[in-house]
Amino acid sequence: MKLTLKVWRQKNNADKGGFVSYPIDGISKDMSFLEMMDVLNEQLTEKGEDPVHFDHDCREGICGMCSLHINGKPHGPQQTTTCQLHMRSFSDGETITIEPWRAKAFPVVKDLVVDRSAFDRIIQAGGYVSVNTGGVPDANEIPIPKKIADEAFDAATCIGCGACVAACKNASAMLFTSAKISQLAMLPQGQVERKDRAEKMIAQMDAEGFGACTNTGACAAECPKGISLTNIARMNREYFTAAVTTENV
């Protein structure tokens, strides 16, 4: 395959950045998208040009590190992570536009690399059950109906890649935040801190500068792990319940 890559280049956060076009040839349909980027970088390096920086690690769709906005869609045309996207999804002669995630809360570090530490801070605000190591009950003393365990699991599969934010016209992090709130709200282990958790995580989400949700559902449509919009509904309910009820005894 012969392609033209229109790639966002930005030296660092202070730089304005812009698109640079690179023609590329000899791409096989069996390559993953990132392997195609490897080929580009080998060629650039050989010519003495700075290779394109992008985040990636496991390359099997689970670590959530890869993050390219391809032809206007996070992770490209398929509902997968970029590392699982293969060149058979593109046609010969195509021009492919590659950009970083665009969101105020995800500042660009260099080229296609962005800073997603805001997600870590949202989890730090309450995305856990406060148990110390040791001193916990036997695992089978907490029976959980299979249906609920499965629902919680579906929410827990979020990989924290940020595609939901990138897909959203408001750069909202509702899908990410709601996945964790929902997982723990459904499980018996999460009950004790349920209200506090919803309030604190949402407050942190707002403080990071993510936008509001207008229920267009672009996030769920682009989520490589198929995290459902139901989680946002659950989070809204959790937030509302927390606001109108009290823990005071």
Add this chain to the structure above:
Amino acid sequence: MILDSKIPAGPLAEKWTKHKFNMKLVNPANKRKYDVIVVGTGLAGASAAASLAELGYNVKAFCFQDSPRRAHSIAAQGGINAAKNYQNDGDSVFRLFYDTIKGGDYRAREGNVYRLAEVSVNIIDQCVAQGVPFAREYGGLLANRSFGGAQVSRTFYARGQTGQQLLLGAYSALSRQVANGKVKLYPRTEMMDVVKIDGHARGIITRNLITGAIEKHAAHAVLLCTGGYGNVFFLSTNAMGSNVTAAWRAHKRGAYFANPCYTQIHPTCIPVSGDHQSKLTLMSESLRNDGRVWVPSTVEMAEKLRKGQIKANDIPENERDYYLERKYPSFGNLVPRDVASRNAKYVCDEGRGVNETGEAVFLDFRDAIKRDGEDTIRARYGNLFDMYQQITGENPYQVPMMIYPAVHYTMGGLWVDYNLSTTIPGLYALGEANFSDHGANRLGASALMQGLADGYFVIPYTVGDYLAQIGPSPVNADHPEFDKSIQEVNDRIQKLLSIKGSRTVDYFHKKLGKIMWNECGMARTAEGLKQAKADIKALREEFWKDVKVLGENEELNQSLEKAHRVADFLELGELMIDDAFNREESCGGHFREEYQTPEGEALRDDENFAYVAAWKYLGEGQEEELHKEPLEFENVKLTQRSYK
């Protein structure tokens, strides 16, 4: 130096309990006076950092990824073992211990492995309490499956994403401690060196991957939880960033490196499709519970397949060779990983491989789908089937999967004693970074178990014992040793940047990988290893003369990061070769062609090689010095492993 494993005396089942009592404690009010550095935030690192912070120590946690949640533990699929015996099928701590020792081909320490089996039950309790959504039965209790060479169902799992769920559990505990101010996180930061003062590890030197700043961090103890070194083979199931650098720098500062040649080649990976391949993808070995492994009975039939003249489903039952079921009737498709991998190599070497390259075998779900229905199979392996289809473009519900072995895990690592201390006091190694529990071959679903055992339940005790002994006098990074180390790190960076040669870093990495895979992979010979040693030396010289690293240090520079890691792999590779050459026997993942039974099985030499080979670094360009730690077996009888 005599290697003292510090295994406590007394009966196996009482060693850990007694040892816990005998270890010194740090007064609760004094814990805040101690600083501990944790490098790596996978299962071992995140669980250790969280647990130590909960106890009250001040922890600094470092990872090279943009978030601790990305560590490669996240990619583990199949499950985690624990001797809960929830299934009433005869499991026990002793059985898990026995299976692990036997599975490791009697090259692990009894004491360590027994402790691992013992604390395995606590891990499951801990993870469930954190909200880890393990698979459950309709009655609401936890589900189990049998996995990779075990005859009991002791594996807990969360679909095919167990590693992800366990890591997110440990990450949540870590995040809670970050919020509490007890852990300071340093993402996108790479460890460049260990700093020793008066023989004890007292800190590390790091590089901030965004700004290039070289920084010093002092602490009372340093924990390396930096994973394995499978990427020395270039192609492996490891993440692209997984590397040996932290462990290797520690090795060069005096930590012995043990059994580097023990590499696990995982039998069920998606085959290589071309030269562009950057990594290999594992298909969980749980697939072998329902999938049947086969190749055509004849070379002629295999040739037709490779030419595309016939399809897998056209081959009649009597012309299929279910070779694992045929050769190992009692374990069948569930033989341990090393046995399954080697047999795949044999049938492909015979010319019966089934894809274009001739390096693939079938893993067929036809019979399982007929028996249990497609929906049941989808519920068990849906995400794995989807992943397979995504990568290969084929639908495994309709045609058999194609698989081939790939490098997956390294049993070798930094030598540690029972307390997980390396040969440098104050420097600990946890999880895959150490060598201690899996012998020459790791059983499936045991890596997650070991990472979390080390982090949650072993290190909080053993590091406390060390800290209580050295006392809480403050540490700081003003000591000249820190500046000396910084100077060395800076010199190396400048050297890499100033070579301005003609070959990219990947060029060298791929070449190294080929040498390692061909001569130090699934089968090894003295002659091949000798050649490989010479080839690696030559390649390393070429690297330092001709590598091309663009850009500067003071920016995000992924080529420079890679160059550092590959430079270390080029040194480690040679040590792996030395170790494989020294070990004149076959055991577990280490198969020397000269040492095999008439049936082609691994032939151990317990008389001469029942020891841990621990290597000491002596200096640039010098051969490393071998130290032997004899392995003593008081509770199991060494037998030829048989899965027939």
